[in-house]
Amino acid sequence: MDKKVWKEQVIAAVDAMAPELIDMSLFLHKNPELSGQEYQAAQRLISAAEKRGFLAKKNISGYETAFIARKGTTGPKIAFLAEYDALPVLGHACGHNLIAAMSWGAAAAFAAVAKDRAVSYLIGCPAEETSGAKVSMAADGIFDDLRAALIIHPGDSNNMGGTSYATHPLKVTFHGRPAHVASKTNKGVNALDALIMFYQGIKPLRQTFTQETILAGIITKGGTAPNIVTDEAEGKFTIRALSSHYLEETVIPAVRRLADGIALATNTKVEAVHYEPLFKELINDPELMKFFQENMTLLGEKITLLEPNDADGSTDVGNVSHAAPTIHPDIFIGSSLSAHTPEFAAATGSPYAQERLLIGAKAMAMTAIDLLDL
Template identity: 40%
Template sequence: MREKVLAAIDELQQDFYEISEFIGNNPELGHEEFKACKILTEKLEKHGFSVSVGTCDLPTAFTAVFDSGKPGPSIGFMSEYDALPGLGHACGHNLIGTMGVAAGIGLSSILAETGGKVYVYGTPAEETRGGKVTMAEAGIFNHLDVAMMVHPSDHYQKSGTSLAMDAIQFEFHGRAAHAAAAPYEGINALDAVIQTFNGINALRQHVKSDVRIHGIIPEGGQAANIVPDYAVAQFYVRASSRGYVNEVTEKVKACAQAAALATGARVEISNYELSYDDMITNKQLSDVFTENLVSLGVNPAEIMEQTGDSGSLDMGNVSQFVPAIHPYVQIATERTPAHTPAFQQAAMSDMGKEGMILGAKTMALTGLDILTKPEVLEKIKAEFRQNR
């Protein structure tokens, strides 16, 4: 069966190359990925998947299922396909989207023999208002036995952790006045923003080392001779666990409320993007993936453990509900960081396409192990129950 899965992907390799190129050449921002959604779902339908578009009322989300009609585990693959503003697919989501589809089609080729179901989920807007957050909260993934996705990188890396994150916006409302003739008649909303930054900078000494707080001022006034009556600050608040993010976010909000009190401004607090939870890697599932990656020719010494800091992923929200992994495959030479023009070029390169096929094959073989080795699935589920 292993050879059959690999052959199914190899047979369609050129198709997958062309799909990734099409998405790469037609970058679309989050929740606007209509072209990517269309080409991916058409491919799945052509290979026997039942597809519905608009999952959770997200117009570019989709759910595709290949049902063997026999009992067995449900395997889920995640596809991302949103681009970055100004940089296109500099995070390689053209590869991720195609990779999930390729893994699903490859694994479906043996489902008549194993039983079970294969799901491919189109999850839009990972870079901003992550579709997986909405889908996870709606219970879309709860029936899965495992969930997987693979991210391109400049090295191989095992699935690890990610930072939970809140996206907090502070809108300060003051009162305009002539900044030279009658400044005493104004209430300076920009001063409130600046005091918020100062308060947060003082807070940094009193939070744990895993915390990251970084912000911008998207609006700070219209002219230097007018006391700003409206100013906006936006922050990301991150930490290694959802519980601690919640705690730190309340302290950040208190900094803004104190700034409003000090300046006389009024503050409105909101979330300008959805909150991401921390990634809980299922180590048993991760080990199965790594074993398959090595079996396909990757030197074990080249597969790194996660070291240092990480960003935030909406796959973290999926991992709260189902055993999940988010490993990395190499598509570029070392020191080619994501979210750069160089990485965008790598995502369109031959090396990028080869990494995409390798990731798809590894996920499909991992799914095959879950379908055919009940003892492996039981270990995965036992770990998940223990970590909840």
Template identity: 40%
Template sequence: MKEQLKEQIGNIQDNLWGMNKQLYENPELGDQEYESMKLLTAFLKEHDFTVETGTVHRQTAFKAVCKSGKPGPTIAYLAEYDALPGVGHGCGHNLIGTMSVGAGVALSKIIGEIGGNVVVLGTPAEETNGAKVPMSAEGIFDDIDVAMILHPSDQSYESGESLAMDAIQYAYTGKSAHAAASPEEGINALDSVIQLFNGINALRQHVTSDVRIHGIIAEGGHAANVVPNKAVAQFYIRANDRNYLNEVVAKVKNIAEGAALMTGANLEISNYELSYDNMVTNHTLSDVFTNNLKQTSKHPIHSEKKGSGSIDMGNVSQVVPAIHPYIGMNKAGLVHHTKEFADQTVSKDGYETLVSGALALAQTGFDVISDESLLTAIKEEFKYKNK
């Protein structure tokens, strides 16, 4: 049956490559991926998927479903297709989208024999305001048994961890005054932001080493001779675990409120982007994928990388067994979020990555559907880790 999947990928690989190049040549930013969504969903419709768009009230999100009409688990492949400003597809989301669509189409061709269902989810804006967050919260994964996504990289790595993250804005409002003639009449909002930074820097000594707190002054005044009546700081706050991250965020809130008391400014705290949970890899599912990738790719697969960034796939992994491995494009040291990375996705190595990645995803879906004991083991691990 896996040979049939290989044949199915062979039948569509040139179509997938054409879509990959079209996405590369026409990059669209998060929540603006209208043409990208149309491109991927049109191909899915051609292959008998039922497609709904506007999922979770995100206009460029979609859910594509192909049912076998027979009992069996539901396999979900997650497609990303947002680009980066000034860089284009410097994170390879053009490959992510086409690998997931290719895997979904290939697997759909054999579920009439083996049972189960295939879902391809279009998940916009991973780089900024990831749609997987509301999808996870609003029950999109309730009828899905496993979820998979495959990310291009310089080399291949097993699915690992990511950091939970909150994106928090601290906006201070003070009172304007002439900074030289009547400074005593003013309340300096910028001083509050500066004290916030100082307090956070003092906090760093007293949190675990996995915590990352990094921010900017988004607004700090307009003229040196005017006491700033408004100042805004934006921070990403990250940690290995969501529960500990919540503790750190509470400590930063106390610092922010203390900075307001020090100057007399008013403070408003808000989330300026959606929060991402930490990735919990299902290692039973990951091992199956790794074994399949070893058969489809000639490149070595390294152990999981230590999590240093944040991904909205983390939220998915909290509600359903999930993996987020990396597939290499045969260029060690290649850096994400660069033009060089984007260009590699449409190279000869990029073509091989697309074909071998889509096939490994499809074969892993087949393994889950056809082996009831494997699915049981996957779900048991999920219950243990996520209780």
């Protein structure tokens, strides 16, 4: 039996699951749960997997809502990554309801067709919007033995390739000495002045780097009253680069030196701590990209290939891609959409998006078939 027949079988398997997959997506959309609190979503996915003979293990890498569901014992290990956390206020404005349904559909269809020729994994990955469970999972070796890790993100186009920014945010806190602003004997030490100098300094600092970087931030604590010299001022800063190595070895040390220099000049003390883990840059595997493009074409879909350094946002899938061959393409669910907006949230619950998730599940399952030695 050639791969064409096997691919026809996974297409049929996804079509047979269509009501279940759409119901899964819409349930998550109507019941959004924040990062680390995705109890209903995780349990619904686990229950669905167990009903189809998957063996599930819960509480992975310190996350109660992370899980690994597996079916099969021998052959290449192929994982489909499910995300299911929502955003505050906006709900599923990043389309994780669709991601979860697509990955579950692909994992189930692939397992049903491949049987004992491969191991199909559905890996539940919570908290993508915050701490990124995949970071801890990658550090724990969860993805090390995989032949491939597949995930699709909804968007306003079919595209594949490019990368993501490596990111390692910093919280910078300056400590001074309080005083009344009108005191003649105690002028205090203004921590807010130091923080503002730092805020202003990161813009010209960015011009000194030889690789593309992003430095931006907000002041999260600026004082308690205008007539009191601020003794503690705090800001949160996103620090990103196209390479995690360049980020960690060049950019962040320079940012820390800037903070230290300003503290010395203003007679303040400074603390700079990472308040979120390192998200590494995404590496899309060329072989998987080739297979995925061919399968999208078979499904009647056109897909745009992005340039290798075309970066858009940051994702903990990047950490997975440093441990296993990975692809993270986008699938079209509507025109002129921008993630993390009310419009995107509405689109991810639309009837059209539910049709599109079936295409995504089929393309991933077909790509998995290409990895079998038939």
